[in-house]
Amino acid sequence: MSSAASLVQKPWVRWASLAVLVVLLLVIPLLFDATTNATLARIGVFAVAVLGLNVVMGYTGQVSLGQIFFLGLGAYVTAYGVSQDWNIVLVFILACLIPAVAGLLIALAAARLGGLAIAMVTIALPIVGVPLAKRLSEFTGGSQGVSAQFSDAPDWSGLADDQWQLYLVILIGGITFLLTRNLVHGKYGRAFAIVKGNEAVASSMGISPYRYKVLAFTVASLIGGVSGFLYMVVIQYTSPETMSFAHSIQLLASMVIGGAGSILGSVLGGAYYVLVPQLTNIIDPNLTALLQGAILLLVLFVLPGGLVSLPRLWRRRRGKGSGTSPSPLPAPTSEDTVSIALGSRGSTPPPPTPPTESEERQDT
Amino acid sequence: MGTFIQLVFDGLSTGSIYAALALAIVLVNQATGLINFAQGGMAVLSAYIAWQFTQWGLPLILAILAAVVVSFAFGALVERWLMRRFERGDPDTAVVVTIGLLTLITGFCAWLWSYNNRLFPSLFPLETVDIFGAAVSVRSIGTIAVLIAIMLLLQLLFIGTKLGLALRAVAINPQSAAFSGLPVGRLLMVGWGLAAVLGALAGVLVAPSLTLTPGMMDGALVYALAAVILGGLSSPIGVVVAAWLIGILENLAAVYVPFIGHDLKIAVPFILIFVVLIVRPQGLFGRKVVVRV
Numbered sequence: 145m146s147s148a149a150s151l152v153q154k155p156w157v158r159w160a161s162l163a164v165l166v167v168l169l170l171v172i173p174l175l176f177d178a179t180t181n182a183t184l185a186r187i188g189v190f191a192v193a194v195l196g197l198n199v200v201m202g203y204t205g206q207v208s209l210g211q212i213f214f215l216g217l218g219a220y221v222t223a224y225g226v227s228q229d230w231n232i233v234l235v236f237i238l239a240c241l242i243p244a245v246a247g248l249l250i251a252l253a254a255a256r257l258g259g260l261a262i263a264m265v266t267i268a269l270p271i272v273g274v275p276l277a278k279r280l281s282e283f284t285g286g287s288q289g290v291s292a293q294f295s296d297a298p299d300w301s302g303l304a305d306d307q308w309q310l311y312l313v314i315l316i317g318g319i320t321f322l323l324t325r326n327l328v329h330g331k332y333g334r335a336f337a338i339v340k341g342n343e344a345v346a347s348s349m350g351i352s353p354y355r356y357k358v359l360a361f362t363v364a365s366l367i368g369g370v371s372g373f374l375y376m377v378v379i380q381y382t383s384p385e386t387m388s389f390a391h392s393i394q395l396l397a398s399m400v401i402g403g404a405g406s407i408l409g410s411v412l413g414g415a416y417y418v419l420v421p422q423l424t425n426i427i428d429p430n431l432t433a434l435l436q437g438a439i440l441l442l443v444l445f446v447l448p449g450g451l452v453s454l455p456r457l458w459r460r461r462r463g464k465g466s467g468t469s470p471s472p473l474p475a476p477t478s479e480d481t482v483s484i485a486l487g488s489r490g491s492t493p494p495p496p497t498p499p500t501e502s503e504e505r506q507d508t
Numbered sequence: 509m510g511t512f513i514q515l516v517f518d519g520l521s522t523g524s525i526y527a528a529l530a531l532a533i534v535l536v537n538q539a540t541g542l543i544n545f546a547q548g549g550m551a552v553l554s555a556y557i558a559w560q561f562t563q564w565g566l567p568l569i570l571a572i573l574a575a576v577v578v579s580f581a582f583g584a585l586v587e588r589w590l591m592r593r594f595e596r597g598d599p600d601t602a603v604v605v606t607i608g609l610l611t612l613i614t615g616f617c618a619w620l621w622s623y624n625n626r627l628f629p630s631l632f633p634l635e636t637v638d639i640f641g642a643a644v645s646v647r648s649i650g651t652i653a654v655l656i657a658i659m660l661l662l663q664l665l666f667i668g669t670k671l672g673l674a675l676r677a678v679a680i681n682p683q684s685a686a687f688s689g690l691p692v693g694r695l696l697m698v699g700w701g702l703a704a705v706l707g708a709l710a711g712v713l714v715a716p717s718l719t720l721t722p723g724m725m726d727g728a729l730v731y732a733l734a735a736v737i738l739g740g741l742s743s744p745i746g747v748v749v750a751a752w753l754i755g756i757l758e759n760l761a762a763v764y765v766p767f768i769g770h771d772l773k774i775a776v777p778f779i780l781i782f783v784v785l786i787v788r789p790q791g792l793f794g795r796k797v798v799v800r801v
């Protein structure tokens with residue numbers, strides 16, 4: 145175990161694994177058939193959405209039940225922009241900015257109340273969002289929804305549509321992941337972690353919990369907007385149903401199951417969001433919701449760190465016998481889960497924890 | 509004027525349903541510091557249980573009473589076997605647990621009773637009575653009366669009985685309560701059971717007009733949470749007043765503000781919340797929480 149860990153610590157191993165990852169991401173769209181590519185692209189879309197939720201919830205500890213609203217908003221902005229024949233770059237920027245501004249305004253009010261008020265306010269977003277989208281039918285096409293085709297492969301690329309779309313998702317999603325990773329590992333990430341850990345301590349260190357909560361929520365909304373744009377790239381159609389309450393809850397469950405406060409966990413969460421409903425539908429469509437709830441509760445009981453903590457937990461079990469005392473946290477605030485998260489990965493970064501630990505990870 | 513009075517009464521009636529659910533949320537929050545997002549789901553389950561009893565031939569009132577008893581037991585069991593593990597930990601985790609519970613219960617109802625709408629018989633006759641020239645339904649008045657009765661009973665329980673005193677002691681300081689020999693665990697179970705009973709009443713009161721579906725209370729839960737924020741978590745009276753206010757305002761806005769209409773009236777409490785949060789962050793009636801470091 146220790147030799148494996150020290151191997152992972154070496155810089156060249158990290159660079160090599162990074163290079164392998166990049167090459168893999170570049171090659172994957174060429175390898176599979178259209179259906180697999182479409183599924184992978186959808187996983188990418190929802191991985192970005194889960195990542196956004198992770199910024200506000202996993203890293204900053206503010207429960208948000210409305211993340212899907214920002215995905216829907218970004219998707220609608222994209223659809224509207226495309227229907228008006230705006231430049232696609234402009235559309236992308238608007239699809240990021242408009243949800244971010246909406247998130248900022250909501251957070252400015254919601255973050256004023258401490259504790260769970262953000263959860264209690266954001267639960268309204270999908271529930272208000274659906275009738276609102278139906279009402280503003282000039283922009284949204286009402287209950288019918290809107291479709292927008294702008295992501296067909298250009299002729300010069302020589303790619304099929306599904307390959308082109310997957311490349312777009314990998315490119316935009318990859319940049320989003322990279323930027324978010326840097327954000328949560330730097331100064332802001334440490335501030336988020338302190339706000340999450342103890343607001344009084346944060347205040348005493350000159351970190352305003354209010355400002356950082358608002359910041360985290362705004363960043364999450366912006367990432368939600370990005371995922372909305374990608375949603376339109378891949379699915380090319382959105383309706384009020386996209387941002388339903390059930391989807392919002394599913395997104396939150398995916399984040400917890402993938403691993404709160406973890407970059408890799410966001411990818412796993414995206415995969416969970418897309419794949420597991422397909423599986424449970426095969427078993428019995430009537431049981432889907434029941435199974436999803438049961439899986440979420442089961443994970444909270446036996447694997448509070450999410451799927452991403454699995455390798456570490458397994459190693460620990462083998463190493464120290466049954467020395468695990470799972471703390472009831474989906475995210476690493478307690479010593480216990482922090483240590484789970486710290487050792488669990490090679491090339492993927494662990495979540496930010498007290499400053500000393502984050503600093504030595506800066507150069508990874 | 510007739511329409512106006514009618515709208516106010518209907519608003520009070522829907523507000524009473526939100527109030528019952530909101531009181532359940534406050535009760536759980538006071539006892540355990542959690543927000544139970546599954547409260548609405550548990551209420552739906554209770555309503556389904558009552559419906560099932562009526563299908564088995566029980567008279568409606570007995571079916572409701574039976575559902576209330578089952579709900580109490582279910583609430584207590586949820587506290588003992590599910591929530592207790594998470595009560596001392598991070599409140600965010602506990603919230604996620606209640607959301608998992610909500611998904612589980614909704615899924616269970618959908619699996620057992622399907623997503624089809626079920627007609628739920630009304631406890632009150634469908635007649636209307638004339639009040640100041642407005643036709644007000646007996647159902648509205650009955651719902652308001654039930655809520656007022658609930659409030660009086662709760663007040664009686666918490667102020668007038670030993671059990672209420674013990675429950676309050678646990679809510680204020682569980683450790684001291686345990687030191688003075690109170691069975692804290694069992695009292696928490698009673699608190700959750702009572703909350704489930706309140707939810708059950710809200711469920712059977714709202715089911716006749718909404719028809720029974722697994723997602724029936726999602727909207728009501730949002731309204732109840734809005735009432736909890738507006739009224740302040742520490743003030744049951746404030747929560748009830750806020751719920752009534754929300755019920756009346758959304759009804760009036762639906763009719764008198766053309767843009768809002770009936771489909772967007774759920775936005776009303778949140779516009780209200782935005783205004784209140786900016787002016788008075790602790791809620792209309794709440795106390796400011798001071799945290800000791």
